[in-house]
Amino acid sequence: MEGRLRQGESHQERGERMASPEDRIRELKERAMRAAGKPAPYGPDIDLSQYSCTPQECAYAEELSDIRDVDPEELARSGVDITGKGRSGSFVQLDNTIVHRKALEKGVEILGTTEALRKYDWAWEYFWNVVQVDADKYTADVELNGYEGYFIRALPGSRTVYPLQACLYIRSPRLVQRVHNIIIAEENSELHIITGCASDHRVDMALHLGISEFYVKRNAKITFTMIHNWVPGMDVRPRSGAVVEEGGVFLSNYIVMEPVRSLQLYPTARLVGEGAVARFNSVLVARPGVEMDVGSRVVLSAPRCSAEVVSRAITLGGSIVARGHLRGEAEKVKAHLECRGLILEEGGGMLAIPELEATVPNVDMSHEAAVGKIAQEEIEYLMARGLSEEEATATIVRGFLNVRIEGLPPVLEREIQKMMEISQRSAL
Amino acid sequence: MSEREEEPRDQVVLEVRDLHVEVEGREILHGVDLMIKFGETHVLFGPNGSGKTTLLMAIMGFPRYRVTRGRIIFAGEDITGLEPHLRAQRGIGIMFQRPPTIRGLALRDMVRLCAGGEIDLSAMAEEMNLVDFLDRDVNYGFSGGEIKRSELLQLLAQDPRLVLLDEPESGVDMENLQLVGRAIRKLLQKDRRRTRTKCGLIITHTGYILDYVEADTGHVMCDGRIVCSGNPREQLEGIRKFGFEECARCTR
Structure with missing residues (x-):
């Protein structure tokens, strides 16, 4: 966490406190290499060597409507409004190439992640802070093999009315899509993002690795809505984390109803400032053959923080593990966890694992879990x-x-x- | 005028013939006969466990209430084998005493489902003092009185020809009782006389509802049978004075 900007600290002050970028980059690479074979604690293990695709280059488009390498209807299916109407900006990545990025409102910035690293000498400090590079072989693979993704930043005090939209699309079979997103809401700002992930129907097999790191500064707010529309041959391993400072709010909505071969994620939000709030909502539907292991974790480490984790899961024959973990480390925190599952068809199954953990006495934490039929x-x-x-x-x-x-x-x-x-x- | 054109008042809307009903393998109704004519409201009295609720549930057609003998005829059609939604579509509506909560389904949407067509929802909700509840999940965290009002709002939207009400006054405070009574009067078109078409079958334990809704006929149920039919006010008076036991004995 030492790379994170401390409260009231300028980028320069932090630079002095920190090791040099070169040292940091070297350290990250070393840690990634050591973790290259480390399986994730949950979800089926994936053999990364079976993916062999060299992604095709795609043409950059100044306007959303000029994107050529993907059917506009496919973009629409992933939740992108191709007119850009009612959006404060857009970002589209095909395979591992950014084909469009544009902010339409003042106060918000959309860059590609590698672009941001070139543009701002402080940008690197936001990489691999809330998600650890050596968490597992997937995070390591992203670091070692290069990534793209979006770098979205709401400037201090800015409040965009309309959401930003982002689309991560896979068009090449046997591809590993490596995404690293950085989302920063500076103090007193408000940022709403809708991200759609989808893949071409002809993709029989591909892997999506998505790192997302969220920074919610003092009294800022991020709402993040992610909708996944994959195809049955996809394996998906998002790795997300958020850090929320005093008075900050982080709301995450995750919706996946389309089939996927396997999906495993367990994002963590750390509430580090007094009164910070996190909410995770997940909506999962698993058809036959689908294996999902989806959790949300909130660590409440400052007084009067609050958190809510809600998951709704339906199995139509697929298997779902719905996890939730709340950890109260500070006085007067309040948190609730709700896992509800419906089994509409046999063949798969449902496992709800709600966990509550507290290290101090004065906390108010609860959970409810229910699995069954209608x-x-x-x-x-x-x-x-x-x-x-x-x-x-x-x-x-x-x-x-x-x-x-x-x-x-x-x-x-x-x-x-x-x-x-x-x-x-x-x-x- | 041909002879075939009867006065509507003489038309039978609901006819229950020799109805035997089992719940979980045990017979609860041992042959019930009942006839409700055009525009009539009937009330059902009876001690707990006498089969009043079972009769209503069987008329609505819930599968747990299995008809083993007898017939239910509604508007000339034998509906004994019909599923509940088909009975609802034909014009039977029921007020649930303890309705389940349906999470994620707002009362607003529930009422629209009941109506099946255009309605003036806000005016109706206003009338039932439920405007603030329209966006809440149906029955979620509702108090006893709120449940009754919500049920009646749904029924007003459905506007059935035959309304089945199971103890509409139970758990309702005096203030809400007026509102509940008014809604039932409206459902049953009590402010009309000649043109009244709606029918009602109301279970009442206390009889309080009779202060708000006039009933044409009363029935006393005991042990799965209707043991006495007649003037509901007189019946109620008898029950209040002598209790159900005496009331049942009088028929023997």
Whole structure:
């Protein structure tokens, strides 16, 4: 954590406190090399040598509508509004190439990550701080084999009304897409991001490795909504972390309803300043053959922090492990964990693992977990109102997945609702 | 006027014939007969466990309440084998005493489902004092009175021809009772006379609801049978004075 800007510290002051960039880079490479064979604690282990693709180069487009190397409908499917309307900026990456990035509002900056490293001599300090480079072989692989991704920064005090949109798209089979995103909300700023990840239907097999590091500074706010629309041959290993300072708010929504071969993630938010807030919502649907292991962790290490982790999982024959971990390390923190699972079809299964941990006495932490089928009395209730059994079931499932996300601007809430409905229609 | 055109008042809306109903393998109703005509409201009295709720549930067609003998005829059609939603679509509506919560389904959407068409939702919610509840999950954290109001709002939206109400006054405070009574009056078109088309079958334990809603006929149920039918006020008076035991004995 020493690389993080301390409260009230300037970039220069930190530079003096820190080792030189060259030392840091060398150290990261060494740690990555040592971790190159380290399996992740959860999820099926992936043999990285089976991916052999050299990504094709794609042409950069000044305007969203000029992107040539992917069908606009495919972009739309991943949640990108190709008109750019109602967005404060856009970022599109195909395979490992950035084909478009543009901010449309003042106060917010969108760069590619390697571009940011060239542009700002302090940028490197935001890399591999909240996600460790040697966490597992996937983080190590990203560091060792090079990455792209977005570097999004809300300048101090800026508040964009519209969300930024980002799309990470895989078009080449047998590719490893290596993404490293840095998201910074400077003091008193507010930033809303929608990220859609998708892959071409012809991709029979590919791997997405995505590192995302979030920095929520004092009294700043980030809402991050990620929608995954992969194909059945994809393996997906996002590695995300957030650090939230005093009065800061981090809201993360993760939605995956389309099939994927395996998906494993366990992002962690660290609340380090008084009164910081984190909320994770996950909505998961697993069809047959799908293996998901999805958790969220919040470490509350400053007084009066609060956290909420909510997951809604449905199996239609796939297998889901829904994890959640809250750790209270400071007085007067408040946190709640909710894992709810519905088993609509047999064949897979559901495992909910909620964990609560506290190191000080004065904390208020709770959890609830429930796994099962739809209650017959709920179905009958709706049938008595005129719905057939199928309609009643669908209505209950829709409601189950309808996690109301508090603290989102209405524009974004509507947008997410719309995207959820599209995903649901194709998934269920 | 041909002879075939009867007065609507004489038309039978619901006819229950020799109804035997089992719940989890045990027979609860041992042959119930009941007839509700156009525009009539009937009330059901009876001690706990006498089968009142079972009768309502069987009329609605919930699978747990298995009809082993007898028939349920609604508006001339034998509906004994129909699923609940088909009965609802034909015009039967039920107020649940303890409805389940459906997470993620807002009351607003539930009411729209009930209506199945255009309704003036905000006016209706206003009337039931539920405007602030429209965006809440249906029944989630609702108090007893709020549940009753929410159920009635749903029924008003559904606007069924036959309304089945299971102890609409239970758990409702005096203030809410007026509101509940008013809503039931509206459901049953109590402010009309000649043109009244709606029917009701109301279970009441206390009879308080009769202060708000006039009933045409009362039935006393004991041990899975209707043992007495007649003037509901007189029945209630009898029950209050002598209890159900005496009331049942009088028929023997």
